Amino acid sequence: MTTTNTRNYWLLFALAAASFVFTFHNVQYTGEEAVYPLMSYEMWYHGHLLTPVMYGQDYWRPPLDNWLITMVSMWIGWSHMLVAARLIAALATVGSGLLVGWFAGRIWKERRLAAFAALVYITLGDVLFYDGWLAYSDPLFAFFCLAAMLLGWLAVMERRVGFFAIAVLALSCAFLTKALTVYVFYGVAVLVVTYRTRGWRFLFSWPSWGIHLLALVVPVLWYAMAPAGGTMAHGMFDDIIGKLQGQGLLDYLHQFFVFPAQTFGQLLPVGGVVLYALLRRYPISRMNDPQVRTALWIAGVNYLPYWLSPQSGIRYLMPLYGIVALVLAGWVVDAEKTRRLAVKWMMAAILLKYFFALWAFPAYTDRFRPHISAIARDVLMQTHGAPLYVSNAAWVGIGVTADIDLAIRPHPPLVTPPSNLANGFVISYPGAVPPGYTVVSRYQGVWLLCRGTVCGQKDRSHE
Structure with missing residues (x-):
């Protein structure tokens, strides 16, 4: 029975992942999706490999996502650069789901839980229906952030410096994709795991110091050597500071009360199933599991800056979705009644996604958005x-x-x-x-x- 469930969970994961294909070409630019394809084309046209360019002006984000879009667009044709950008986003999202599954299998030694955690991740509302496939840099950034956090977690838990080395590589890729905030995500994760496992001696060992020093050197070297490094550095810090500032008290109050509700909405359907189970007193599993509690602490501490920042958006939370998926999967997987309800809702979400991708979103775009x-x-x-x-x-x-x-x-x-x-x-x-x-x-x-x-x-x- 366990083997059958595991196979079914992976099948549902594959069906959810396949739904992204139907969003590649049948919907025009949504939101600011055109930013990265447009910049990638300008960079390629003008031969600017290290400096993103928009409207002929230097742009302050690092260019890793642009490089990938350029490579795919040169393969499938620049006329399909939106497809290229969405393909990269979707592959990063699927990769994040596989990361969650791999990590769950490693820490809990259960194949069924690994498959279930991956399924929970890819069916989260924001991942499946919106930000998981849109041509922003966030899915790729989330993939590298999640990889860095999970590998740092394993490094401390298993006392293996090699995982730190791979984590720092992912850390650097995340920075080159989007932002310095990856260092906060990673730092919080490693410190939480270190505190809970009493791994201070390992964290502050000389090999660990050396590896993490390299992680700090990467952005310094990048800003020093990139042709528009000064512009990028100023733009990066201005953007981070700007997210923390509101126009007045009402902005902060709105963020404080509305943002948690928005966040909960993005964690449906399984987040809703857990809340329903708690209200109905259905069984919840692994409430005291140390790994679940560690994930809760990592997600909670990392969530605070976004909750209290008036200019932050939901998609900035994407690096935390994988951590939250571990919590939700742990709470549900061993509680049969709750798990069956969760699986039904995840199946419904996948079916709804196909309806959404094939008809609803194209129809909505055609009727209500500028052509x-x-x-x-x-x-x-x-x-x-x-x-x-x-x-x-x-x-x-x-x-x-x-x-x-x-x-x-x-x-x-x-x-x-x-x-x-x-x-x-x-x-x-x-x-x-x-x-x-x-x-x-x-x-x-x-x-x-x-x-x-x-x-x-x-x-x-x-x-």
């Missing part, structure tokens, strides 16, 4: 090859620009307009029109402006 490709085609039709620039860095503007960049190949990608622009079109934000500019067209989320002689080429008064 990115149509806007891009209309802009090109109206500008007739005249100088065209972009100043709109909101999601619609970025998506339109990404489509235009591919459409005008082999001409250079669009850049921001010069301050002294005398003649040309600009893809701008809706709203106030800068002095000297004329509105050509108003679209949902973007306006097309003109300045100079191009404005008089034909009547462009439609709105």
Whole structure:
């Protein structure tokens, strides 16, 4: 029976993973998905291997995700760069699920629990339905963060320095993917495990010191050697500090009360099953398991900065989903009544995901969101090859620009307009029109402006 359950859990995991395929091509850019594909194309076009570029300007994020998008796009074609970016995100998500399963199997020595933990992870609401496949850097960042935390955990628990070395490699990859915050995730995890296992002597041994010194050297070397290292460093720290700042007391209160509810929503369905089981007094397993408690501490301490930061978003929690999945799996796996209920809801979530991927999300996008490709085609039709620039860095503007960049190949990608622009079109934000500019067209989320002689080429008064 145990073998059958294990096989069924992996089968459900595979079905959930396969659902990502149907989200690769049938939905246009969603949110700020176009940022990384657009930057990757600009980097490739201009030959900037070490410095991400957006609208011709240096961007402050490290470029590992851009490198991967570029490699896949060169293989399948730049016209499919969104597919490339989503493929990388989905593979990272599946990889995170496999990491969770591998780690659970190693610490608990149970194949059934390993498969169940992986299934819990990949069916978490935010992972399965949204952020697990969108073309952001977060899934890849989460994969490397999770790898670093789990390997650091094993290093301390098993007193094996080799795991520290691999953890530091994952740590460096996470930094090169997105942000310095990986060092916080990792540091909290290692310190919690060290405290709970009384492993201070091992953590502060000379081999450990040497390996972790290398981890700190990587960002220093990167910022010192990258062509735009100073810009990247300032941008990184400004972004982290900005996330901690709100406009007033209401921002902090809103975050304090709303963010936990949002977080709980992303942990459905199994998170909801656990809450239901507690309310109905259904059995919950392994409440006192030391590994479950360790995972709870790691997740809880790492959660606090995001809970208290008014500008933080749900997707920033992705590195913690794998840790939470270990907790949920541990609580449910040995409680038969609760486990059966959880499996039913996970199966329902997978079926719902296929409905969502094949019909609901495309239909919603088509009806309620701006049509990115149509806007891009209309802009090109109206500008007739005249100088065209972009100043709109909101999601619609970025998506339109990404489509235009591919459409005008082999001409250079669009850049921001010069301050002294005398003649040309600009893809701008809706709203106030800068002095000297004329509105050509108003679209949902973007306006097309003109300045100079191009404005008089034909009547462009439609709105």
